[in-house]
Amino acid sequence: MLDAAKAALRKAVRPVTFSGAGLSAESGIPTFREAQTGLWAMYDPMALASPEGFATDPELVVGWYNERRRNVASAQPNAAHCAMAGRQDIVHVTQNVDNLLERAGANDVVHLHGSLDRDKCSGGCGHREDIDLANPLPLRPCPLCGHWMRPDVVWFGEQLPRVGWLRADQLAAEADVFVVIGTSAQVYPAAGLIATARRADAIVIEVNIEPGATPGIQLTGPAGRIVPELLSL
Numbered sequence: 001m002l003d004a005a006k007a008a009l010r011k012a013v014r015p016v017t018f019s020g021a022g023l024s025a026e027s028g029i030p031t032f033r034e035a036q037t038g039l040w041a042m043y044d045p046m047a048l049a050s051p052e053g054f055a056t057d058p059e060l061v062v063g064w065y066n067e068r069r070r071n072v073a074s075a076q077p078n079a080a081h082c083a084m085a086g087r088q089d090i091v092h093v094t095q096n097v098d099n100l101l102e103r104a105g106a107n108d109v110v111h112l113h114g115s116l117d118r119d120k121c122s123g124g125c126g127h128r129e130d131i132d133l134a135n136p137l138p139l140r141p142c143p144l145c146g147h148w149m150r151p152d153v154v155w156f157g158e159q160l161p162r163v164g165w166l167r168a169d170q171l172a173a174e175a176d177v178f179v180v181i182g183t184s185a186q187v188y189p190a191a192g193l194i195a196t197a198r199r200a201d202a203i204v205i206e207v208n209i210e211p212g213a214t215p216g217i218q219l220t221g222p223a224g225r226i227v228p229e230l231l232s233l
């Protein structure tokens with residue numbers, strides 16, 4: 001399977017990766033549900049990652065995100081991020097909101113679900129601020145319009161950033177090899193990119209620690225081991 005996948009990648013003209021939380025798991029960044037341990041175990045995802053949850057208790061939501069930010073700041077890119085960053089010929093589309101691909105050196109990353117390293121105004125005035133992940137700012141009002149500032153990530157029920165989504169959809173539609181890494185592919189519309197690539201006759205390669213159910217080339221094992229093997233020339 002690995003040889004078949006490597007042969008497909010060697011011939012690829014428009015290879016694309018599509019990653020999820022499993023890519024960063026070996027860097028010690030918990031997947032969404034795993035992140036609700038300890039203090040956060042009593043909250044459901046809708047309370048922490050939805051516009052309604054933020055309206056109900058903005059301080060709680062910002063506190064949870066700031067804890068995730070400090071966790072990302074102290075994490076290091078793993079071997080999978082580094083191998084991906086080393087392939088400048090591949091565009092990386094990710095659902096992850098961490099910055100580990102960029103910190104590994106990748107310069108073309110499409111973030112479908114936003115980034116932890118930015119805040120935006122919840123009132124929609126368009127004001128944004130960069131955030132130092134190691135020292136995130138507490139809940140505070142937008143300096144332009146007074147609404148609360150919030151993390152610039154996509155919450156349940158929200159639309160994906162338009163420019164990133166259109167680019168990812170086009171990349172999937174034109175890909176000849178589409179490498180799916182560490183995602184349960186349950187969150188739409190992002191997960192629909194796999195079907196888009198398949199409709200375009202792309203060869204789909206799936207790297208996951210669990211055996212996948214989707215057709216294509218399955219590489220079962222941790223991303224930190226499989227991805228460097230797959231992407232080495």
Ligand code: NAD
Nearest residue numbers: 020021022025031032095096097098182183184209222223
């Ligand atoms: P998910 O939690 O639904 O699925 C994670 C997948 O990764 C699973 O299929 C699991 O089997 C696999 N996996 C776990 N460890 C792995 C490893 N070491 N190697 C390979 N595969 C491994 O994550 P998702 O599909 O990304 O969807 C969850 C949503 O939560 C996304 O929208 C994402 O934006 C968000 N999220 C992001 C981060 C992050 O930025 N690092 C972390 C948690 C959640």
Ligand code: ZN
Nearest residue numbers: 121125142145
């Ligand atoms: Zn504002």
